[in-house]
Every structure is written in C-alpha cells, then in structure tokens.
Amino acid sequence: MPVGLCRRLPLSHKIFNVKWRIKMADYKDAGVDIHAGYRAVELMKKHIARTMRPEVLTDIGGFGGLFSLENINIKKPVLVSGTDGVGTKLKLAFALDRHDTVGIDCVAMCVNDVICSGARPLFFLDYIATGKLDPFKVETIVKGISDGCVAAGCALIGGETAEMPGFYPENEYDLAGFCVGIADKDEIIDGSTVKSGDKLIGIASSGVHSNGFSLVRKIFSEDRHELEKYFSELNSTLGDALLTPTKIYVKTVLSLVEKYRIKGIAHITGGGFIENIPRMIPGGLKAVIHKGTWPVLPVFKLISEMGNIGETDMFNTFNMGIGMVLAVDNDQAGEIISFIGELGEKAYLIGEITEGEGRIEIC
Structure with a gap:
C-alpha cells in the first residue's frame, strides 16, 4: 500500500490497532498463554471421548454442555446433584509430580455422594485452576477424570481450565468437580424408613x-x-x-x-x-x-x-x-x-x- 494512503487513515484507527497489539502482548506477559490452553484442549479430547453417552448433544468447546433426558425411562424423574474437590491431597501429587489419579478422586467424591440417594450419575463437569498451564499435565489430570467417569458411567460434558498466575504457584493447581444424577422420586433413598433392628x-x-x-x-x-x-x-x-x-x-x-x-x-x-x-x-x-x-x-x-x-x-x-x-x-x-x-x-x-x-x- 502506498505510504500516502497510510497517512490518510483516521488517527483513532491507528491508535486502536496499537492498543490492541499492546493488550495481546500484555496478557501473555502477565503469564496467561492462550495457545497452551488450546493445546490442552486438543490433548484431552481423546480422553473425554471415552466417557460419552448417547444423551450428550454437544462436543467439547461450547459454552454449555447439553444432555437430553427425553429417552430416560423414569416415571417421576428427579435430578440429584453433588460437588466436591480433591482437597490438600493435591499437595502430595505436587510433591511426587504424579497427576494421573487425582482426577479419579475428584469424580469419586462427587458421584459417591450422588448415589447415596440411589441416583444414577448422568454427567460430570470439572474445574482446573493453575498458576501456569502445562498442557501435558492438564491432559494427565483429565485422563484421570475420564477414567473416573467411565467407572461411574457418566459423561464428562464440560469443564473449565483457568490459568491464574499470581493466584496459584506456578507448579500447583486446584481441582473440583460437579455431578448430576437422576432418580425416580418414589425410589429415592433418604433414610426415612430406617428402623431399630436394621x-x-x-x-x-x-x-x-x-x-x-x-x-x-x-x-x-x-x-x-x-x-x-x-x-x-x-x-x-x-x-x-x-x-x-x-x-x-x-x-x-x-x-x-x-x-x-x-x-x-x-x-x-x-x-x-x-x-x-x-x-x-x-x-x-x-x-x-x-x-x-x-x-x-x-x-x-x-x-x-x-x-x-x-x-x-x-x-x-x-x-x-x-x-x-x-x-x-x-x-x-x-x-x-x-x-x-x-x-x-x-x-x-x-x-x-x-x-x-x-x-x-x-x-
């Protein structure tokens, strides 16, 4: 493009482009690597695929995970939810640099609560927050989550991986999950019939x-x-x-x-x-x-x-x-x-x- 045409661009347009470039550079300089996030998603896809059920209507990457209930054969369906994390057990995983089992813990703590009502787990979501996103470490964590979901018969339909420099140490992360199950209202286990002699x-x-x-x-x-x-x-x-x-x-x-x-x-x-x-x-x-x-x-x-x-x-x-x-x-x-x-x-x-x-x- 001729130099003269550049000069005729509105000053506000040139300033906007400069600001945009600075913002992109600042975000990476602040410790957040968007491309590492993209890489992590690609690596975890094959593990998530193992958990899929026919009721899942969305693929990974959407803003929300969709799960159809229309073919669930329950007369009086009730959704049962549970959420939990792995807690400070993670500190031992950090010390040993072993991250392949804590995802199973995360799933187990949620689904084991849900089945106390007699509910069948349907789907699971995870939340991984870290100081610096390592795609291969995240893949290992999600593999464990997927292993847990397969064992529980529920689909991993969504989650969030958040890179939070300055909030978490660089080599540490937190891990939490959320599960939804389903039960028949007339068959919910709530302890109300427990009696002396049981x-x-x-x-x-x-x-x-x-x-x-x-x-x-x-x-x-x-x-x-x-x-x-x-x-x-x-x-x-x-x-x-x-x-x-x-x-x-x-x-x-x-x-x-x-x-x-x-x-x-x-x-x-x-x-x-x-x-x-x-x-x-x-x-x-x-x-x-x-x-x-x-x-x-x-x-x-x-x-x-x-x-x-x-x-x-x-x-x-x-x-x-x-x-x-x-x-x-x-x-x-x-x-x-x-x-x-x-x-x-x-x-x-x-x-x-x-x-x-x-x-x-x-x-």
Whole structure:
C-alpha cells in the first residue's frame, strides 16, 4: 500500500490497532498463554471421548454442555446433584509430580455422594485452576477424570481450565468437580424408613480416599524422598499408599438397589464415621458400630501411631477402611453381603440400628 494512503487513515484507527497489539502482548506477559490452553484442549479430547453417552448433544468447546433426558425411562424423574474437590491431597501429587489419579478422586467424591440417594450419575463437569498451564499435565489430570467417569458411567460434558498466575504457584493447581444424577422420586433413598433392628453393612475403602489430608500432611513430610520410602506394613511406598485413588461405588450400589431394598446409604468422607453415618438415620435412633468386625487398613494404623492420634479422632476424621455404609433389613443383611462379594467388593456386617440418642456409638 502506498505510504500516502497510510497517512490518510483516521488517527483513532491507528491508535486502536496499537492498543490492541499492546493488550495481546500484555496478557501473555502477565503469564496467561492462550495457545497452551488450546493445546490442552486438543490433548484431552481423546480422553473425554471415552466417557460419552448417547444423551450428550454437544462436543467439547461450547459454552454449555447439553444432555437430553427425553429417552430416560423414569416415571417421576428427579435430578440429584453433588460437588466436591480433591482437597490438600493435591499437595502430595505436587510433591511426587504424579497427576494421573487425582482426577479419579475428584469424580469419586462427587458421584459417591450422588448415589447415596440411589441416583444414577448422568454427567460430570470439572474445574482446573493453575498458576501456569502445562498442557501435558492438564491432559494427565483429565485422563484421570475420564477414567473416573467411565467407572461411574457418566459423561464428562464440560469443564473449565483457568490459568491464574499470581493466584496459584506456578507448579500447583486446584481441582473440583460437579455431578448430576437422576432418580425416580418414589425410589429415592433418604433414610426415612430406617428402623431399630436394621443392620449396617460396610463396604471396604481403597485407603484414605480424599479426606483428612490436612492432618496426614501434618504427620508426614511432603518431601519427595520421604514419600518414596517403602513401608513393609503398607507393602508399598508411603506416597503410593496415600495417593491410592478414592474407590467409586456407583456400579456396586446401583446393582444392589436393583435387587434389594436399601434403606439408607452413607458415604464416609470428611467427618469419618461420627459425622456421616448419622446423616442417614432418623431422629430417636442411633447407629451402633462394632470395632473389630472389619480389617482396619494398615495405612490408618500407621497414621494413628506416627501422629499419636486417639481412636475417637481417627473415627472422626478417616474412613478407617470402610468407604460406604448401608442400612438394610436384618433378614437381608447376609444375602446382601454375599452379593457384594460376587460384585468383586469386600463387605462386612459392622453394626445395627437401635433406639436411643447420641446418633452413633462405636464400641
């Protein structure tokens, strides 16, 4: 273009272009790399594709994830939602630079809550916020999320990856999720039919799951070399034991609900036995838990010994080897435990419901 034509451009137009170029440069200089975000999306697509269900109407990249309910054969459909994060367990993932399992934790903490109502998880969304976006690290995290969604039978239909320099340290991130499930209104499990004489069945956990890690981190060093030490009682390194992902109970519980009358379900997360089991019990009743009726996992014995933590505090913080508790009729308890075994899980008769106050007694 001739130089003279450039001179005849309005001054405001030339200023606008200069400002636009400065803004683009400033955003990258501020620590936000848009192209890294694009790369992360491309890398995660193949993992997300594994979670798809026919009800999903949108592909990754839209402003909202669409999920059709028109072919869901439920007479009185009720949507059941749950949200949670991985918490400070992430600090151990940072220390060991291992990010392949925390996505499973994120999904598990949400879907395990949703199935306490007897709801079938439909879809999941994630939120990853980081100080500096590493596309390959994000891909690894999303692969774990996708693994969790596949195990839970739900679709990963959306999410957000936010690069927030100055808010998070460069090599750290936070991870949270949101799940929606569906149940028939007439079949929702809410604990309202639990009565004195009902039995309590505990389904084994895979380890510490994703709660109590502020206390765990106070007891054990976050130094990588310490976490990589082998403990014979754990039959693994400390880091391997602590990063074992949260067990997903969706398929087990849904199989049970189809075959038996499950009256109440409690997901043993933050607050351990003492906070969570009473949440499924009506007033005037209490849960009596019998110690010694299931094997307490070695990792909890190590935590108790190394931290000099009393038994009450252990039961008030950790799952102690039981990740899910079911309230069932007395005459079905034995058959249900056998059926859970056939599904590949370990289950134990750990207590019963009695009349009384105090909500829970561990004896």
